[in-house]
Amino acid sequence: MEAFRVSGASPAVGDGAIATNISAAADLTAADTRGAWARPRLRVRYPFTRRTPLLIRVAYDPRSLATRRTIVDKRPLYWVAGLILLAIVPLLGSNALLSSSTVFAMYAAINIVWILVVGTAGIWSLATLAIVGVGAYGSAYLSITYGLPWWGMIAIGPVFGLICGIIIAIPAIRLEGWYYALLTVGLAELCRVYAVQSQALGSSEGGLYGAATFIPNGVSQRTGLVISFFAAFVLMLAALALYRVVNGQRLGRLLRAAPEKQEAFAEALGVNYRAARIRVFLISSAALGLIGGFYATYFTGASPSLFSMDNMMLLLAMITIGGIGTTGGAVVGTLIVVLLDQVFVELGPLRLIIVAAIMLASVLFTRGGLFGVATQFSTWRSRRKSERRAQRSERGGEVMPDEATEIRDxxxxxxxxxDETVRKHLRPLVTDEVIAEHKRNPSGPHSDTLERLLNYFRRAAITDKYGILAVKSFAEYRVIALSGRRGVPPRVVDDKVYATPDEAQHAVFLRRVQDLMQS
Amino acid sequence: MKEVLQVQGLSAGYGPLTVLHRINLTVYSGERVGLIGLNGHGKSTLLRAIAGLTDWQSGSIQLKGREIGGTRSQSAGRNTHRIVRMGLSLMPQGDALFYGLTVVDHLNSGAFTRSTWRERAARRERVLEIFPPLRKLLAAPVGKLSGGERRMVSLGRGLMADASLYLIDEPSLGLAPSISKSLIAVLCQIDLKEGAMLIAEQNLSMLEGKVSRLLGIHAGVLKGGADALSAASLNGFASAAR
Amino acid sequence: MQIDPYYVIVTAAMLASIYGLLAIGISIIWSSLGLINMAHGLIFALAGYGAWAAAQYLSAYGPVVLVAGIIAGALVGMLIGVLAFLPLYDKPNYVLRSLIATLAISLLGQQFMLTAFGPRSRPLPPVFGRASFHFGTAVVSAGQLGAIVTSWLVLALIAAWARHSRRGLEIRAMMRNPEGAALVGIGLRSTAMAVMAVTGGLAGLAAVLLSQTYFVSPFSGLTPLLKGMIVALAGGLGSIPGAIIAAVLVGLIEALTAVSIGGQFVLITQFLFIIIVLLIRPRGIAGIIETVRE
Structure with a gap:
């Protein structure tokens, strides 16, 4: 509260600053009244943090003086509504829809974890599905050979994921950016070739099948599908929670302090971004391994198609279409691609073409996928607007293209x-007659034309406004320009000295006319 | 005298930053213009804006009567090669060399336009006469050269072109005073024919008396206008700014 | 098991020449356009179909097939340039977006080939005849010998062209410093298209040469892409001598692995090789051989 008061009380120069301070002060008074008079309201906070689920700003309406509550960030509401919808809609549909939704939730979980690797850690790994595959193969193998139950498979998945992650992370220590992306593509292909050719991993049957499943014996098909859908849904929620914890807490903040190309800067400030990256990578590898274990129990096995380039491409299409770097983008992109993939099954390979075309279009035309379209459109519009504005007034008193975005007021x-319009109208009024009239009779009465000009000159801004300095009364006058700042004396414009005030006034008039014609 | 370069109301900058504020500037053929200003006051930005390399710019720039400016707010450098082919040669700060290529490759690349490419050997001879130390280094990769030699390569590459306007950005930057003095002396002796030369420089004493006129640039605004500033007033300006 | 050194040498030389052609393309594209071309495999596969179509409908005469493959490769390369480079190169996040764009293009192209030509593999007519020669204890087919000779010849031609022609200087200048290139009047867009055409032509040549021993199929691009990437990475992206040395080494490793411990371990040993190289020298072999750096 003390800090608030200080910032609210200190007057600031500049329009934007004043505006924000007023709203801060309004917040302050609102909080004060609430503390003193209103009933204490329940504040919900996330455990162990000071964050509230909804950020509500309280402000006074300047006209009616009523308090207005506005939700600053509505995204939590959208998330809750969307997730509830996602949980309910599949239950109303057919069995096919249920199983598609299970696949969707699983892929969404993978993508959210992948976003953690790509967005938060900034490691361009394309071996995400390969880690899932290793988790799936490992747990399925253990289940088939040693009779591991389904919960054991999910528990052992992260171990495989972590081992795989450590192996993949070794080159990431040395390799920068794009080299690494290429390497991971190869690693995934390496896994595929091994899985296809290895006897132990079921090369003859085209996969490893017969692992334990979490669906209890004797339940109907529908119940089984519902159980697996909700299990996958919980998996997705867990992935979201993991994202929130890793990205929103210390690790994520460390990494946000060291974005690409500014890593050296962050390192100089003591941010060990390399260790943070590797840590995020290992955490997400373990999570991917867990998803792999789940995958194996859901499909009761694993197949080499997990490692295939096409599947990786589908996954990449999901996060690209939604927008790389946001969980919302990952979920929506997954939804779109899974819908295309599962609903239009009868289209055959054509749907892959559609997915690829959408992916190409979204990467060519959008900067951040579907979720970035709105901001991209608004920046595009403001750029066009300011460009047009600059063209309209190529030499006028208006603003430059990028200045316009700077001016908040x-x-x-x-x-x-x-001002520019006024000057455009005034310029033709300046004629030799008007100047002669002013020379004859500087202090009026004036003709209408001259009066218009003088009125415009009189209301000019105080900065750089001309004035007359009486060096010696009735003998010596000089033209000065005001500084416009308190404490800074005016400066003398030129070294001409005028004998009478009238002469000096006419000199000022001439200068102003000259400025008007030149602007 | 013919105008080689006519700049009217040029504003330019990077991102949200406006560096140049409505610059008006005319350079006539046969002129050597010195552009004096402190670090960060827009010398390089002016030269880069003429070459179309700033993030955004507005205002008119005419090179030999052809418009190369206009308003744009993106695609920096998209038109630079066209402007260069119209007869501009910019020797930038930091040299923009092709590391790994040899000195002779650099000189050849300077004569890239179709007409000059054919007579590149003769042009190379002329440049080597201006910068004799390069003659022994022709086959050496530029990464192995010293700072002064690199600057010579960069200037030589710029002089290989058949340009009507040479823009030279800080020829003395990072060089020992004796080397930079001789470099500038060499630059001021080159036969410009119909062309003109604009040299940006921090150090007034480097250019004083060697160029046809001096312009000051301060906080993105040209001081000095069309008529030449007296060296004394510029000195005062420079020391006041310091 | 007895390893036949002659057989290993022949196989290694054959593989090295093909990989070299692909890797140099990938390497040049990366260093001059800053584009990671994941669609290089697509160029390879489509050029194979181009050559096949020429053999089917035009003439099965060797040089015709060869030239058809090169032209098809160049055209596909330029198409990729138009789709993935021109719209994106001065946009934010260029490297990532162009990478994804080339991936999408390769997926699109692969599915297109699958629907247009079907999954069946197609053979190409022999370009170099059917004769075979003895080299030590190994038998060298005319296809292999022709592939080795042609690819090294073309590589030498390309190297000479890059060193002495105006276009070559243009590309080399742009590889080193795009802004400097613009300052001497080199247009980024036209040069980029030239680069895409030349590298596409190289990939097309590689496709025809490799198809002398293998077949043309919609999925035939993936393995060459991967091998090309491995070689380009190991050689150091942007270095032509590095890529050539790496191609020879990777070809040798593949041949040795195949005869000693079996074909399925080829990728594993190659990856071990590249990981070791990159861990020692993050810039690849170029980091060892090049003395001048930026």
């Missing part, structure tokens, strides 16, 4: 535009 732009 739109009024400044409009004032400048109005």
């Amino acid at each position: 739109k009024q400044t732009i409009y004032v400048r535009r109005f």
